[in-house]
Structures are given as C-alpha cells and as structure tokens.
Amino acid sequence: DIQMTQSPSSLSASVGDRVTITCRASQNISSYLNWYQQKSGTAPKLLIYTASSLQSGVPSRFTGSGSGTDFTLTISSLQAEDFATYYCQQSYTTPRTFGQGTKVEIK
Amino acid sequence: QVQLVESGGGLVKPGGSLRLSCAASGFTLSGYYMSWIRQAPGKGLEWVSYISRSAKTINYADSVKGRFTISRDNAKNSLYLQMDSLRAEDTAVYYCARDQKGGSSDYWGQGTLVTVSS
Numbered sequence: 308d309i310q311m312t313q314s315p316s317s318l319s320a321s322v323g324d325r326v327t328i329t330c331r332a333s334q335n336i337s338s339y340l341n342w343y344q345q346k347s348g349t350a351p352k353l354l355i356y357t358a359s360s361l362q363s364g365v366p367s368r369f370t371g372s373g374s375g376t377d378f379t380l381t382i383s384s385l386q387a388e389d390f391a392t393y394y395c396q397q398s399y400t401t402p403r404t405f406g407q408g409t410k411v412e413i414k
Numbered sequence: 415q416v417q418l419v420e421s422g423g424g425l426v427k428p429g430g431s432l433r434l435s436c437a438a439s440g441f442t443l444s445g446y447y448m449s450w451i452r453q454a455p456g457k458g459l460e461w462v463s464y465i466s467r468s469a470k471t472i473n474y475a476d477s478v479k480g481r482f483t484i485s486r487d488n489a490k491n492s493l494y495l496q497m498d499s500l501r502a503e504d505t506a507v508y509y510c511a512r513d514q515k516g517g518s519s520d521y522w523g524q525g526t527l528v529t530v531s532s
Contacts (some may be wrong), residue, residue, distance in 0.1 A: 341518040348511055350525055356518035394459055398517025401473040403461040
C-alpha cells in the first residue's frame with residue numbers, strides 16, 4: 308500500500324498568516340493527490356483534486372502543488388473559517404490511502 | 415442540488431451484520447463511481463471501498479475484504495454496504511461519497527455511525 312505522510316500533524320496560526328502543509332507519498336503517484344478539509348462533526352470537503360485543481364466553490368486562497376511524491380497545500384491568508392483538519396489522499400491506486408491529517412488551530 | 419444521505423447505522427454485537435444505504439439525489443447515480451469511507455472516533459479517514467458506474471469494477475481495503483460487500487441500484491439511486499462479521503475495530507462513522515474523474519470524492523453524505531460492541 309502507498310503510505311501518505313503529512314507534516315506537520317498540527318500547527319497554530321493567526322488570521323492572515325500564510326500556512327503550508329506538506330504531504331509525501333511512499334512512491335510515485337503522479338498528480339493523483341487530493342486535499343480535503345474537515346471541520347469538527349462534519350463530513351470532509353474536497354478542496355483540491357489532482358494536486359493543483361481547485362474544486363468549484365473553493366476560495367482561491369487555497370492552492371495545491373507538487374507531483375510524484377511531494378505535495379503542498381498552501382493557504383495564502385488564513386481566515387477564521389479555515390481552522391480545521393486537512394487530509395491528503397492519493398487516488399493513484401487502491402487502497403486510496405489518506406494522510407493522518409493536519410490540525411490547524413488558532414494561535 | 416447534489417445530496418447523499420446515509421442510513422442503517424447503529425449498535426451491533428461483534429460478529430453481527432449491518433447494511434448501510436446511501437440515497438442519492440440531484441444527480442444521475444449511474445454516471446459516477448461511488449465510494450464508502452469511514453472514520454473511527456477521534457481518528458483519521460480510511461477509504462473502505464469503491465464501485466464503478468455499472469458495478470463491474472469493485473475494490474476493497476484489506477481490512478474489510480471478504481467481510482464487506484458494496485453494491486448499487488442505479489434505478490433506485492442508491493448505494494449499499496453490506497457489513498458482515500463485524501469487529502470492534504469497524505466502529506466508525508461511515509460516509510458515502512461521489513467520485514469524480516481522477517478518483518477524488520467531490521460530494522459526501524453526513525455519515526452514519528456504526529458501533530460494534532457487546
């Protein structure tokens with residue numbers, strides 16, 4: 308199975324900060340990397356698909372980059388509604404494994 | 415608008431069975447792959463299974479292979495997950511999700527809680 312490793316596991320940031328989350332795959336997954344946001348008690352929401360494509364309706368402050376094994380999710384200017392847990396997922400092959408999550412908290 | 419509504423969760427004893435349903439509306443189910451994804455209490459997301467548009471292609475996580483069966487009824491706009499030989503470690507919120515090209519899940523249901531305990 309492909310292992311997905313996110314870093315950091317958690318971070319504290321302030322509104323307006325630039326935030327970067329990384330995701331590393333244990334083998335080449337091309338651009339089959341997706342990012343989800345999950346707020347407490349709710350279902351995950353798709354933010355970015357195929358590494359860098361912004362899902363419809365998602366604010367442009369979210370950007371994704373990378374290919375192969377190393378990927379990044381960047382929030383250019385953190386907003387109050389962005390405090391949540393973020394997961395990466397590879398859809399290159401089954402099982403479609405997720406990273407362990409990165410919790411973004413208020414500083 | 416696209417809506418997915420899961421049902422069928424509940425409390426079941428180890429070794430028991432449960433059938434989850436996911437009712438889809440706002441889109442044509444037959445046009446999409448569909449997935450089940452679960453989340454144990456306080457834990458991360460775990461992909462469980464997916465099924466192709468015509469059900470010809472099905473895949474499972476090793477943790478549920480041989481115990482869970484995914485199916486769909488496109489005429490009824492419904493997705494199912496038959497769960498047999500349930501274990502305590504199957505306790506989780508189960509989400510159904512619509513897959514888009516490339517394998518990402520663009521719409522998710524609200525989830526249904528399955529608790530396996532004696």
